[in-house]
Amino acid sequence: MSLRLSTVILPVGRWHGGGRDQWLRAEQLGFHTAYTYDHLSWRSFRDGPWFGAVPTLTAAAAATERLRLGTLVTSPNFRHPVTLAKELISLDDISGGRITLGIGAGGNGFDATALGQEAWTPRERADRFAEFVPLLDRLLTEDAVTSGGTFYAADEARNIPGCVQRPRLPFAVAATGPRGLKLAAAHGQAWVTTGDPKLFETGTPEQSLEALRGQIEKLGKACAEIGRDAGAMEKILLTGFTPERNTLLASVDAFVDFAGRHRELGFTEIVIHAPIAGSDFAADEAVFEKIATDGLAQLGA
Template sequence: MSLRLSTVILPYRRWHEGSRETWRRAEQLGFHTAYTYDHLSWRSFRDGPWFGALPTLTAAAAVTDQLRLGTLVTSPNFRHPVTLAKELISLDDISGGRVTLGIGAGGTGFDATALGQEPWTPRERADRFTEFVPLLDQLLSEDTVSFEGDFYSAHEARNIPGCVQRPRLPFAVAATGPRGLRLAARHGQAWVTTGDPKLYEEGTPEQSVQAIRGQIEKLGDACASIGRDAGAMDKILLTGFTPDRARPLESLAAFVDFAGRHRELGFTELVIHWPIPDSDFAADEKVFEQIATEATSQLQ
């Protein structure tokens, strides 16, 4: 099974002060997709510069030609399906059909309270996500949509001419719980995981592999319940959140070993963070570029 290599570029730099060149370089290095985080602010970057995901991706679309672009991940925390659909259709048009929407239920970080609301419980996030994804699917696939749900409404929302990609741009659904996995099975062209967060601090790489194997088995069950072949579904691992943390980026050999073990689980795409000095994503840029240009050929 072939394995694609992608990157995620955090939107923490001004466009004309290095960010533009980073997106261009991602295409030059041959990455399959360059994603960015869709947050209002994030963790240790909260008190520094941080720019919007969709405007950043629009600018990236204008300075690249082949590179796919996407979010990892968009969530209902501060998005509404009607306005999000309009922006995604516009981005898909500007990019010439190169957009993938990574989408998840969201968490309890800064996004969860920035609009003045109390953070939703895991159950409340799952309730909203269960309504959000099908409505967004419909909005991106049909010219006119009306809908009245418990959390979201649409009244004759028009999205003409629709996506360049048909019937709509692809969804990469981040999920590990039962309801999220059912959404991934029904609406996702891909499934996304970061591994098991409970193992991040004290787990081992072996335990992480076992936990991810369990997630993939549950995805298979969710797909089987609707008659879908999970084996034909793309599976994406956003790296940097397993117990190995930064080790895969320490050398080409270390990354090839890490990638090989996860390819055996069924992953079709690995996403590595673009190096950010003095952060959790610090890495040797020369090693990073060597991985980008040589790793996939060593995994054939």
């Protein structure tokens, strides 16, 4: 598979105050996909502007023509499969079939308690995710679904006419543990990782590469268990959470070196954050645009 370059546009700007221009720029720069985070708020942005993912993607779908769009990632923290399916089918229709659903188990961030609930344990998050994904898969592929589970249920939930993309829009499943990797193997058209969080602060690039190699090997085993060829599965690396996070967008050469090493591991898509001044994702806009237009060409991808 060839290597693709995508971006993440965090939903922090007003649509009519520059937000729309960012999505148009992503299309003009030639990114394969422009994603956004599906959170209610996120880390250092908690006390500033933060807009909803689905309305933002809907507006982006109406403003763009070719750019794929998606979440990176949606989680069960504040979503229910029945209502999410209806929104996704609508979004896929509005975009003309350009939506990818990045989906993960969620974490202990602000989303975990914003609805007034206690934060779930890692085991409960995994249990919920294991029920959430298969039900969502059914809801996006069947006209009517009735299902009863421990955490989620559907009673004759109608989803006509279904997705523009058939049999449904693609899932990009974020997972590193054994249960999540099994879900990725069974339901994902793509697999997503941010690397090994234990290496974020003090790890080396070499250690990160080795950890990612181990994750890919585990994904391969999960696919083999159900008779699936993991080599045909898209593998997405969301950057910004590995030891190279402060140098990745420093120059085109730095990006090309990073992308080349990760392509050798088997990654088919690299995702970089659109710069946000004064944040953890601050970067030189000119370098970012140069990477978008010339980075993969220099790599020969």
